[in-house]
Amino acid sequence: MPSKATSIDIAYRAGVSQSTVSRALRNSPLVNLETRQRIQAIAKELNYKVDKNASNLRTQNSHTLALLICEDPTNDDSMINPFFLSMLGSITRATARQGYDLLVSFQQLSSDWHADYEDSNKADGIILLGYGDYVDYAHKLEKLLQQNTHFVIWGAEHNNKSVLSIGCDNHQGGMLATQHLLNQNRKTIAFLGDSSSHSPEFRDRYFGHCEAIKAKGFLVNKALQIDAISTESSGFDAANALLDKNIPFDAIFAASDLIAIGALRALKKRGVQVPEDVAIMGYDDIPIASFANPSLTTVKQNTQLAGEILVECLLKLIRGQEVSPMLIPTNLVVRQSCGSQLKS
Amino acid sequence: MPSKATSIDIAYRAGVSQSTVSRALRNSPLVNLETRQRIQAIAKELNYKVDKNASNLRTQNSHTLALLICEDPTNDDSMINPFFLSMLGSITRATARQGYDLLVSFQQLSSDWHADYEDSNKADGIILLGYGDYVDYAHKLEKLLQQNTHFVIWGAEHNNKSVLSIGCDNHQGGMLATQHLLNQNRKTIAFLGDSSSHSPEFRDRYFGHCEAIKAKGFLVNKALQIDAISTESSGFDAANALLDKNIPFDAIFAASDLIAIGALRALKKRGVQVPEDVAIMGYDDIPIASFANPSLTTVKQNTQLAGEILVECLLKLIRGQEVSPMLIPTNLVVRQSCGSQLKS
């Protein structure tokens, strides 16, 4: 097998200098059109591809982005949060559309995940995805900032204003969800999900939830908020804990679809009818949501748009352009788990 | 901000030559232990990272693998087959464990997807994933072979023996599924899934299915096989087409869970009880399977193991070691959709 063709091989065949080959392949108008075409034809024939290592080394950028998905260490190893997978899909596509490659890596929150992609010149910037413990996160972000790494983070706005965060409007989403439940005449709505600063996304959803309740003139009962992380089993446990409290409630707003599905299982097991006895509202609109029984009414995060915006903002950051944090609006997807009709 | 440190900076600080720095950082026993440690300490302090572009250019390998996920163009854009996502997770982990990075790309089957990762020295090898149309595939694989690209392909064994394929044993899986249905006293089992050479994985499952039926002394009724690709809506359509035939049947073996879930929806809509009237068997054991109602009995493909084996074989290929195609055994996951007890 002939070893890989280089620009010198092409130069030789075309009877020009290697510099001219390089220019021609980058389609520089500097080189004579005819020569350019001839060179490009030869390159194609030899199946020549520019060596990225060489060109990246020379130009000092990699045309590659890195995506770090930070998994909750408590998560089942094999089951990645479907919401992230959906984001992964849209980020991959958006990256490709911009002519960049994407390096993907899953990281345990516990590990030393800044992962050095940019330091080692493998990526021009990093996208961070993860429902992790934000307090844990913080000092790692600090380090990234110190190192002048280009990165964007998916999620709630960060207290550190230098961190560029892109996320869906969790506060608005939380309001939307609870307003819908209230409109269905539910009066006592439990919230399943961590409400501490450890998961600011869940917390913002909770705050939106509370605001909707207050706006209706009701009181927020703190006993109806049960911590849960975004897994089915955590949702199952949280719903059981809620039931064990023996406080009456007629609706559950779960901070994620996975939690909602776990809660659904717990309620069924205890003989509680959904949505007749208790309405369940999810969050995310992951594919499973529409297959649940009853199908899950939920707040949809537009992952398609989110992926595009993440990539776009990261590229701006890399190019040194102005960017500011963005909040993407969410919308309600009404299915069956909250009842489809207004009750009276 | 100081620009990125290079090995020369470290050499300067350590009072040694750049060559020695390079050796020390690769932990070469050639350099004096004390010197080595001193250099490593300085590197750490300066937050130095080897420039991958430079080292890759020099060594002519990238320590990177590429994963190409070939999507069925008919697939809903936003909904990637969950089975692939699960594979993606395990491949990412396996790759990281081997000290390699992973470049991920989604490709429409129609596009020019050999994607040149290896040609441009961005990756040392490629993993191909996709329930695509294999006939379409074939000539692209041919091209990869011609170019001497290192690649492994997930799926059925390929007629071209030079193509290294790793896959679950679809024939055995198909037998397993149908044997279980027969053991549940089902006698007329429909198969939903393409049975042509266009999707050899489905075809092998179908052949396994047929073999189980014949082993039982029953006859295979070709009218009970309906084409479907691996999407929920295709399963829905196929089940409707099956019902429209007005041939009685008491079980469906769907070539994938997604098809099974679509079929489930169709049956429910027509008032057919599952599993009382019709049992449904899926394939893959994607996360949704356990949340379906009734939960789906299915054939599990061990994605964890599969990812590891794919990566391992690809690395062997890259290193020029001996490798042969592998068939990974599947196992049955019994849930509720086929009835949990033997009927008599």
Place this chain on the structure above:
DNA sequence: CTGAAAGCGCTTACAG
């Protein structure tokens, strides 16, 4: 419009 030359930051024979 084209070529000769420098240089990106490494690794690794070669010489000592």
Place this chain on the structure above:
DNA sequence: CTGAAAGCGCTTACAG
């Protein structure tokens, strides 16, 4: 054990 030097394959000022 260490250093001087070559060279991986490009891109791009510089000169013409």
